[in-house]
Amino acid sequence: MTNERNVDAVIVGAGLAGLYQLYRLRELGLSTRVFETGDDVGGTWYWNRYPGARCDVESLSYSYSFSPELEQDWEWTERYPGQPEILSYIEHVAERFDLRSGITFRTRVVSAVFDEDANRWRVDTDTGETVDAQYLIMATGCLSRAKDIDIPGIADFQGATYHTSRWPREGVDFTGKRVAVIGTGSSGVQSIPVIAEQAAELTVFQRTPAYSLAARNRPLERSEIDEMKAGYRDWREAQRTSGFGVPVELATRSAHEVSETERNATYEAGWRKGTLVSILAGYTDTLTDAAANETAAEFVRQKIRERVEDPEVAEALCPRSYPFGTKRPCLDTGYYETFNRPHVSLVDLRRTPLIEVTPSGARTSEREYGFDVIVFATGFDAMTGALDAIDIRGRDGVLLREKWAEGPRTYLGLAVAGFPNLFTITGPSSPSVLSNMIVSIEQHVDWITDCIVSLREQSIPAIEATAEAEDRWAAHVEEVGNTTLYPTADSWYMGSNVPGKPRVFLAYIGGVGFYREQCDAIAADGYRGFRLH
Numbered sequence: 001m002t003n004e005r006n007v008d009a010v011i012v013g014a015g016l017a018g019l020y021q022l023y024r025l026r027e028l029g030l031s032t033r034v035f036e037t038g039d040d041v042g043g044t045w046y047w048n049r050y051p052g053a054r055c056d057v058e059s060l061s062y063s064y065s066f067s068p069e070l071e072q073d074w075e076w077t078e079r080y081p082g083q084p085e086i087l088s089y090i091e092h093v094a095e096r097f098d099l100r101s102g103i104t105f106r107t108r109v110v111s112a113v114f115d116e117d118a119n120r121w122r123v124d125t126d127t128g129e130t131v132d133a134q135y136l137i138m139a140t141g142c143l144s145r146a147k148d149i150d151i152p153g154i155a156d157f158q159g160a161t162y163h164t165s166r167w168p169r170e171g172v173d174f175t176g177k178r179v180a181v182i183g184t185g186s187s188g189v190q191s192i193p194v195i196a197e198q199a200a201e202l203t204v205f206q207r208t209p210a211y212s213l214a215a216r217n218r219p220l221e222r223s224e225i226d227e228m229k230a231g232y233r234d235w236r237e238a239q240r241t242s243g244f245g246v247p248v249e250l251a252t253r254s255a256h257e258v259s260e261t262e263r264n265a266t267y268e269a270g271w272r273k274g275t276l277v278s279i280l281a282g283y284t285d286t287l288t289d290a291a292a293n294e295t296a297a298e299f300v301r302q303k304i305r306e307r308v309e310d311p312e313v314a315e316a317l318c319p320r321s322y323p324f325g326t327k328r329p330c331l332d333t334g335y336y337e338t339f340n341r342p343h344v345s346l347v348d349l350r351r352t353p354l355i356e357v358t359p360s361g362a363r364t365s366e367r368e369y370g371f372d373v374i375v376f377a378t379g380f381d382a383m384t385g386a387l388d389a390i391d392i393r394g395r396d397g398v399l400l401r402e403k404w405a406e407g408p409r410t411y412l413g414l415a416v417a418g419f420p421n422l423f424t425i426t427g428p429s430s431p432s433v434l435s436n437m438i439v440s441i442e443q444h445v446d447w448i449t450d451c452i453v454s455l456r457e458q459s460i461p462a463i464e465a466t467a468e469a470e471d472r473w474a475a476h477v478e479e480v481g482n483t484t485l486y487p488t489a490d491s492w493y494m495g496s497n498v499p500g501k502p503r504v505f506l507a508y509i510g511g512v513g514f515y516r517e518q519c520d521a522i523a524a525d526g527y528r529g530f531r532l533h
């Protein structure tokens with residue numbers, strides 16, 4: 001029933017996380033409501049329909065593991081699937097397990113208030129519905145709330161504007177248009193080559209260059225699909241115990257232990273594999289030692305120089321202000337080569353800053369440009385944005401976003417002290433965005449589901465992280481983060497892409513496998529660090 005007012009659980013969001021959580025709770029026979037702002041399932045893959053949107057994890061790995069029959073029946077066609085194929089997969093899952101019937105679409109959750117006497121949540125939506133639930137499960141996504149665009153003059157622009165994460169379903173025809181793309185993170189890097197194919201002129205505004213690796217995307221061979229299908233169980237186990245949710249051979253040596261020739265041969269082998277981690281995983285210290293990292297960074301810069309004909313443009317495209325891998329690297333199809341096309345130009349905003357958008361285009365410190373269309377590929381208020389957008393009030397009426405004013409604090413990225421019976425799937429301070437996210441999503445959903453089963457078996461109405469456990473976890477997350485180079489970069493991992501956002505490392509870099517062991521041990525210990533009441 002999708003109109004019940006009193007349920008066991010409310011789930012917010014119908015992306016990969018919300019859908020799997022709904023499936024698991026239904027299996028247990030729990031009454032559940034799911035609210036989703038969009039008008040269908042898919043989350044990230046529903047909203048980000050920009051041209052070129054594609055996965056950076058291989059299709060056979062970026063897929064649910066919970067149903068062996070689903071694994072066998074679904075046929076991926078490409079090594080790195082595009083947005084339409086991933087969305088079809090998610091739609092298939094929703095259809096196959098009859099999940100849509102449990103979801104209320106076109107409905108945003110605007111507030112959730114914990115009733116301490118009843119140990120229940122009162123959830124309000126923008127359509128005026130109020131639902132009462134014992135558990136509130138946030139499946140709102142780490143990268144679902146676009147960052148406010150802090151460029152003056154946007155409202156006065158006379159042409160069309162688009163944000164990559166809110167792309168119109170019917171697509172955009174750029175034929176004959178003078179187009180600007182602002183932003184060169186993953187969304188920019190993926191969309192720029194495809195937009196360039198249509199646009200009459202394309203101008204790319206770059207503030208910080210990305211480290212992008214050639215994806216080497218291709219159709220999947222029948223033999224590799226069959227091999228994966230035959231070995232899925234072992235592969236899934238390897239995913240779960242890996243560092244990033246993608247099994248890789250672990251390095252055994254420091255980059256300093258080998259000669260430059262040997263190092264470059266290792267990087268070249270990684271480059272040829274064309275995966276997110278194949279260069280990063282070359283040596284033990286790529287993400288922990290600045291000098292070791294610089295050898296990999298310089299290797300990638302050399303590849304950029306080989307791909308771009310104009311040496312000045314190539315240098316402008318070479319990242320130097322942060323270590324390789326401390327922002328999620330991009331995987332591209334023809335990104336750098338696009339700058340060899342005569343109708344494509346690069347504006348380096350570090351040299352000539354963007355002053356404003358004007359009614360007819362944009363103005364930098366150097367000159368004015370005229371455009372018909374501006375595409376903003378300017379990113380997200382990541383990890384906390386979607387949660388902060390909801391008035392979530394816990395014990396004593398405390399607002400979650402106020403508790404998090406100095407940066408988010410959670411226990412395991414799953415729970416928050418002072419907010420009983422609230423669970424956050426891939427919440428801040430969990431491995432989430434540092435992993436193949438579907439692996440992290442399934443782990444969190446399974447842990448939350450097991451926790452709910454355990455509470456119900458013991459007739460315990462509420463579970464709440466203790467402040468001490470939360471403090472210890474925050475200290476551990478920071479300590480592990482500080483052993484790496486991640487905190488040295490200005491990135492969305494650090495919150496530094498959003499003006500005024502506190503600078504805190506928002507994810508846990510202890511590794512997906514090690515993190516899972518800790519979560520399991522805590523549960524086996526009677527939910528150590530939680531108060532059950």
Ligand code: FAD
Nearest residue numbers: 013015016017036037043044055056108109140141144437
């Ligand atoms: P989402 O898919 O973000 O879904 C959250 C849903 O919650 C959204 O539909 C949103 O509308 C809804 N919602 C939020 N707030 C509310 C509210 N208040 N009320 C109602 N509904 C609400 N990860 C990888 O591992 N590999 C990749 O290759 C990869 N590629 C990506 C590409 C792009 C363009 C982006 C933006 C992210 C990518 N990610 C990737 C990360 C991706 O977000 C996750 O892999 C995964 O899809 C997240 O699923 P989710 O269900 O947790 O969140």
Ligand code: N01
Nearest residue numbers: 054055056150183184185186187188207208328377378379
């Ligand atoms: O966002 P980003 P994204 N003026 O924040 C620039 C996942 N993802 O949407 O770095 C001018 O990375 C900004 O510049 P700077 C993936 O996890 C995956 O691209 O702030 N420029 C930057 O260049 C990814 O990491 C895929 O100096 C401005 C860009 O906009 C995450 O989502 C595809 C600006 C934003 O880059 C976010 O990626 C897409 C301004 N005012 C997304 N404001 C895959 O490939 C921002 N910028 C799987």
